[in-house]
Amino acid sequence: MTRPPTAAQRRVIDAADPVTGRLRGTEAQLAALVGRGLAFRHPRPPHDHFLTPAGHRIREAEPEAEPAAAVVDAPRAETGVFTARVGGEEDPPDGGPSRVREVHSAWQGLLELRRMTNPDGAVDRPCGWERTHLVQAAALALEAAGHPPAGADAGGYRVRASPQPDAIAVQGPDEGTLRACAATLEKAGWHASEHTDPRSRTRYLLASPRRV
Numbered sequence: 001m002t003r004p005p006t007a008a009q010r011r012v013i014d015a016a017d018p019v020t021g022r023l024r025g026t027e028a029q030l031a032a033l034v035g036r037g038l039a040f041r042h043p044r045p046p047h048d049h050f051l052t053p054a055g056h057r058i059r060e061a062e063p064e065a066e067p068a069a070a071v072v073d074a075p076r077a078e079t080g081v082f083t084a085r086v087g088g089e090e091d092p093p094d095g096g097p098s099r100v101r102e103v104h105s106a107w108q109g110l111l112e113l114r115r116m117t118n119p120d121g122a123v124d125r126p127c128g129w130e131r132t133h134l135v136q137a138a139a140l141a142l143e144a145a146g147h148p149p150a151g152a153d154a155g156g157y158r159v160r161a162s163p164q165p166d167a168i169a170v171q172g173p174d175e176g177t178l179r180a181c182a183a184t185l186e187k188a189g190w191h192a193s194e195h196t197d198p199r200s201r202t203r204y205l206l207a208s209p210r211r212v
Contacts (some may be wrong), residue, residue, distance in 0.1 A: 005058060009033060013051065013059050018082050019106050019140075020113040021051035021059075021129070042116055050116065053132070082106050084139035087150035087158035088172075107144035109135070125189040126209035134168045135159050138207055141188040142170075142181055155182050162206060170205035178205050 005013060007011040009032060012025040023030060023039055030049045033039035038055035039136055042048055051059060085092060093099060114127045130137035139159040143149060150156035155173030162169040170185075170192075172178045185207050192207040 005033075005036070005038065009036075009038075010058075010189070013038065013055060016051050016055070017109060017128075018060060019109040020116070021056060022109075023049040023051065025049075028050065044116075048116075050113075053128070056132075083151035084136050085143050086135055086160070087156055089149075092149070092151065102188070103140070103143050105126055108138060119152070120212075129210050131166070134153045134166070134209070135161055137209075138168050138185060138190065141190070142184055145184040145188075147181060147184060149176075164206070164208070167206050167208040170207060172204075175203055178203055181205060182207075 004010075010027050010031060012023060016022045016023050023033070025033075025146045027141070030039060030041070033055065034041060034049070038052055038058060039049050040052055042050060053074065083093075084103075084104075101160040110127075110130070111123045113129060114125065115121050115128045117129070118125060126137060139149070139157075142157055142159065150158045150171075150173075155177065157177060158171040160169050160171065170178065170181050172181060175194075178194060182194065182205055185192045185205070190207045191210055192205050194203055195206050196203055
């Protein structure tokens with residue numbers, strides 16, 4: 001069984017950018033994480049270090065020392081971890097200019113992650129992180145493009161997991177919303193198609209990350 005990271009290494013991992021996984025630390029700390037397969041050094045300048053999928057799993061896992069009762073379903077605003085709006089949240093983050101800046105920064109970080117991790121450096125196609133975080137990645141693309149997420153009493157998009165492991169479902173109050181969301185996702189590198197639920201007869205989008 002692989003040894004858990006040291007407390008110092010865990011602090012470096014926890015402080016990684018939540019979207020890109022970019023790390024900050026001493027050369028010794030970063031080299032140790034690379035040696036354990038939790039980080040990699042990008043071959044192109046400025047040769048920054050990023051979390052590997054194993055490193056992301058460590059970051060997203062609850063620390064072993066915390067009791068099970070401390071586990072929560074999702075990061076909240078006060079943790080300082082950015083979470084894209086999926087629509088219909090019971091306790092959504094405050095809107096306004098600060099949220100717009102956060103969303104813009106997260107989207108630019110995701111584009112940089114695409115450039116750094118896609119083999120051909122493409123930014124018009126989802127990267128590995130997005131393929132393992134489908135709902136959050138699609139929601140970020142929609143929120144960054146200015147689409148309003150569904151609130152408690154208002155229309156807007158809702159991004160949810162789907163029975164297909166490589167696709168998400170996007171719901172909206174009308175076909176105009178669905179068409180606009182589909183156009184945004186297509187531009188962001190996703191395949192999107194409209195479908196009708198056979199039981200409720202409501203229309204929805206099924207979207208999946210485009211491959212090469």
